[in-house]
Amino acid sequence: MRKIGYLGPRGTFSDQAALQYLGEEQAELVPCNTLEDVCRSVIEGICSEGILPIENLIEGSVNPVLDLLLETPQVTIQAEFMLPVAHYLLAPSERSLSEIKTVLSHPQALSQCRQYLANHLPQAILVPVESTALAAKRLVEEGGHGMAAIAPLASANRYGLAILDKNIQDQPHNCTRFVVIGTEPVPMKNDTYKTSLAVSAIDCPGALHSILKEFAWQGINLTRIESRPAKTYLGEYIFYIDLEGHRCQPEVAEVLQKLADESRGISILGSYPASRRLQGQEPEPSMATLQSLRSDIDLIDRQLVQLLGKRLKLVKRVGELEQQQGSVKEPSPPKEQQVQVAAIRQLAVQQGLSPDVVEKSYRLLLDYFVQI
Numbered sequence: 001m002r003k004i005g006y007l008g009p010r011g012t013f014s015d016q017a018a019l020q021y022l023g024e025e026q027a028e029l030v031p032c033n034t035l036e037d038v039c040r041s042v043i044e045g046i047c048s049e050g051i052l053p054i055e056n057l058i059e060g061s062v063n064p065v066l067d068l069l070l071e072t073p074q075v076t077i078q079a080e081f082m083l084p085v086a087h088y089l090l091a092p093s094e095r096s097l098s099e100i101k102t103v104l105s106h107p108q109a110l111s112q113c114r115q116y117l118a119n120h121l122p123q124a125i126l127v128p129v130e131s132t133a134l135a136a137k138r139l140v141e142e143g144g145h146g147m148a149a150i151a152p153l154a155s156a157n158r159y160g161l162a163i164l165d166k167n168i169q170d171q172p173h174n175c176t177r178f179v180v181i182g183t184e185p186v187p188m189k190n191d192t193y194k195t196s197l198a199v200s201a202i203d204c205p206g207a208l209h210s211i212l213k214e215f216a217w218q219g220i221n222l223t224r225i226e227s228r229p230a231k232t233y234l235g236e237y238i239f240y241i242d243l244e245g246h247r248c249q250p251e252v253a254e255v256l257q258k259l260a261d262e263s264r265g266i267s268i269l270g271s272y273p274a275s276r277r278l279q280g281q282e283p284e285p286s287m288a289t290l291q292s293l294r295s296d297i298d299l300i301d302r303q304l305v306q307l308l309g310k311r312l313k314l315v316k317r318v319g320e321l322e323q324q325q326g327s328v329k330e331p332s333p334p335k336e337q338q339v340q341v342a343a344i345r346q347l348a349v350q351q352g353l354s355p356d357v358v359e360k361s362y363r364l365l366l367d368y369f370v371q372i
Ligand SMILES: O=C(O)C(=O)Cc1ccccc1
Pocket: 007, 011, 012, 013, 014, 015, 053, 085, 106, 108, 109, 130, 131, 132, 133, 176
């Protein structure tokens, strides 16, 4: 029987996330006391999978989870999905908000309701606890008159608490992205994938640019990038990057190898099927208006010319530097040119273009730049 670890006790958002993930499938749900315990239960084989909240619409990344994924290379991300998150203000029995002196909840939940708490409960002391459902449970166990908890509706039902207010999160359509972790990497099949990785950059000018340009060069779309302190010294960062594609796709594998060679180090946190939201995100071309499609084409034409302008500047700069250093480069030998042209033709095919037309245009431009 599958065993799935999640942040307990019963009634947390992670519990709901585990149920949503399973759908009709059967599994034993194993409540864990902390997010670290969820990870440990997977590493030690107690659970086959674990559920972790990774990113929230209001608060952004769940930093302890990013740290945890980096620190535990034994686990890999196997899936992702979104869970709508509505927060409820709960108390042991009906009472007015002015009577509430303490509000308990998970730090994420307290942050997601910051505006509500400042406006409606300015007198309350906020107490972070390990999970929303633990906060609800403590109300029952301690029964304090001036205590309230922020938790999901499921916690109100499970622990028999009164609902003082509902939907108290700062954004009505709040949601959290959860990931499923396991020990086995997900093989590449016929699906839309995402890959998450962490890159430790070398501290030098253009470090981030040199990472990003590799993805741009291969036409790989990034869906998220953010930095976290490397925790070595102030000013050194790790970049967390999510990209569209599987680590086994040749163009993704090539970039990952380049980054491994050229950065301080990379960790691949997993390649996994993209959640349906991402898969459906891109509007069908037929849905876009004719006018907006035409203006996109105009924009690309402008960008093509702007890129040629940038290339021209670089060619001139190279010429100046060669003159200064007295090392004027001979034209590339035919072999080198052949390799370059072959790469351009291959790229043209990948993009659904005629390799002959692209080669012709490329050679025309090369001749022009050589004459300058
Ligand atoms: O404490 C919980 O219920 C959790 O599962 C962590 C959490 C808290 C707030 C939003 C999403 C997940």
